[in-house]
Amino acid sequence: MDGRLVFSDVNSAKGGLNRRGLLSGLAMLPVLSSVLAVKKAVAQQANSGFSFAVCGDSRPMMYLPVKEGRTDLVGLFVEMFGLVMPEKVAEAVVKRDVKMIFDPTTKELKQVVMPFMSRSEVMTLSVDQGWVTRATVEDVKLLPGVHREMFRLEGGDWVSREIVQHVQAGRAKFVINSGDVVWWGNQGRSVADSPYWKRVNDTMLKLLPAPDSEMRAAGLEGRWFMSVGNHEVWGDPKIEGTLDAVPYLKNFGVTPERLIYKFDFRDVRFIFLWSGKYDYRSPSLWDGDRPKYAEQMVQLQQWLDDAKAKGLKKAFITFHYPVFCRAGLGPIPEPDNPHKTIAAYAKDLELVVFNGHVHTTEMYDVDGVKYLVLGGGGAEQDPILPGRTSIKVPSNYPPDLYWKGKPPQEEYNYVLVDVAPVEKTKFNLTRYRPGSAEPFASEALFS
Amino acid sequence: MFNSMFRRFAFAYGAAFALFYALAHARGLALFTVYPAQGIVLLGLHRSRDVADPVLDFLAPEMYWYGWTASAAVGALVVGIVAALLPARLSPFWVWCAWVVPPMAMIACAYLTIPWFRL
Structure with missing residues (x-):
């Protein structure tokens, strides 16, 4: 059935009941209902939880890569401390206060001991493949020997x-x-x-x-x-x-x-x-x-x-x-x-x-x-x-x-x-x- | 003559030093910053700063007092020399300054110190 035929059929049925049109309409109902269902589902989805x-x-915490020994790490720490103090001072602080421990066999950085937020707190960082995996803090004055895990x-x-x-x-x-x-x-x-x-x-x-x-x-x-x-x-x-x-x-x-x-x-x-x-x-x-x-x-x-x-x-x-x-x-x-x-x-x-x-x-x-x-x-x-x-x-x-x-x-x-x-x-x-x-x-x- | 010039210099220097010290304290005009723990002296004022995590100021405490004093001394020296070169009839003015300015500067310094005592 092409469009022209349908058009002529509809015109010829003016004033009376068109059986073919009615049947076509009925046949379209499932399609229509599914279209309505989709619309309803979308509306429901929009309003659903x-x-x-x-x-x-x-x-x-920090990533401390070891490339060729200590130098990069010192630079990294200087860069970090350099954010809170002048670079020259940061260098002196890192040299004095940051201690790095390396695996003697693999030369990989394993531990960093450095100051924490107050004068008496010392932070120990465990390191694996450059990533800090664990951080503990010891208050060397108030509670020496007790390492509190915080990361x-x-x-x-x-x-x-x-x-x-x-x-x-x-x-x-x-x-x-x-x-x-x-x-x-x-x-x-x-x-x-x-x-x-x-x-x-x-x-x-x-x-x-x-x-x-x-x-x-x-x-x-x-x-x-x-x-x-x-x-x-x-x-x-x-x-x-x-x-x-x-x-x-x-x-x-x-x-x-x-x-x-x-x-x-x-x-x-x-x-x-x-x-x-x-x-x-x-x-x-x-x-x-x-x-x-x-x-x-x-x-x-x-x-x-x-x-x-x-x-x-x-x-x-x-x-x-x-x-x-x-x-x-x-x-x-x-x-x-x-x-x-x-x-x-x-x-x-x-x-x-x-x-x-x-x-x-x-x-x-x-x-x-x-x-x-x-x-x-x-x-x-x-x-x-x-x-x-x-x-x-x-x-x-x-x-x-x-x-x-x-x-x-x-x-x-x-x-x-x-x-x-x-x-x-x-x-x-x-x-x-x-x-x-x-x-x-x-x-x-x-x- | 020299005595009179020295008197003017001394009175003007004393008054100006007090004034410049209060100004240096208020404005942070330190000629240099001293880091006694590291034995480092840096020209100008350096404040600890931070952009991400709590300041680790205790690692490298900075001292400004020497810098403020030096700034005030330099400024007062200039004023003292100018006062010494000015006519002797202005002497009473410098005497007046030496009495009035230092107490006012002391009050200003006490006011500027208040934040240190706040928790």
Whole structure:
């Protein structure tokens, strides 16, 4: 049957019942119903739940390659100490204070003994194939002989493996990282050059499946999204490494001059901000200048207003420095703490904030906003060391709902977030506590 | 004549030194920085800085006092010489400065030192 014949048939049947047309219409019904079913499925998918994984502070410690003996290592340490003191002084410090122990047979670097954060603390780094695999700290005055473990390379690798398995199995759609995924950019600024970005690529990025058609339709060209941490700009101010490893961030408008972005997925808004490059005088000060704090807050308000106008009910905001924190480097100091700006939207949106930076895990629920400080992604857990387990906070400071007043322990973890349109978001943390009687456990958060 | 010039120089130097010391302290104008633990002296002011991890300042504590003092001494020397060359009728002014400026500089230095006592 060609088109012309059908046309003439339809014309000839004007005013009466066209049996052939009716039969054709009936025959088309299954096709129509399947088209409708697909449309309905797409609509349902858009409104159905999904999960994603989130972690932070996932960087390893230093990579100390041995090429031709000590010289390179001394140079590397001088470069590192040179960031905090003049080069001449750094050279003298490294010569005096950093001791390197080599395997007499293989000539490979096995151990580094160097000063830690205070005068009486000594850090011992174990090294294998260039990577620091273990870090312990001894306070030679207060507790001589006691080496406290604060870093194991396997912790971060365990987090990566678990997350990758969840994404491969379809349990999580994508991954969010709250920043600090590499040590610095002084040993390379691309996946090909930087041992740190190569490690991120090998243990996470290249193992994640390609985004599906729904994600691509939402503009997501990958399954791993991050907010830029202070370590990503250390020795790499133009975030060459980040843009090389995660090039699809450029699609959201991320450039060396603009480190913030947002996207929507299944009627949920995801916002990523940039809190700064680190200032030793105030380690959690929001000194992000691309754009500056005030501009970022204006942009944040615009994005949240827009989410409200579009009828979105949930927003996840990720940036590196913590809004609330009771340990380590402390929270973002006022007046540039974004809590009030964020909390102003809590009556209209379910708001969750992911932070990191402090190398431990904390959890707060303040003025209707949920805050997760995710510092257990793999970095050294220095807040477990005596004297750093808590900082002075006012008596009415919001309580940490994770450790609940107990001192933090060495712990590596990630959170699976289950988002459903009409239900409250669920958070499930899975952890690895080396040396604990219960090394592996899962815990529902905010429940 | 020489006595009068020396008086003007001494009063002006004393007042100017106090003023320049307070300024050097406030503005960080150290002629040099001393690292006593390493036995290193570097020209100009060098502050510990950091871009990523907590400062390891205790490894190489720097001393600015010598640098501030040297800066103030150089500035005061210039003012003292100028004062010595100026007419003798300005002597009362330098005496007045020697009484007024140092106490004010001491108050300024005490104020600048407050942050050291904050936790």
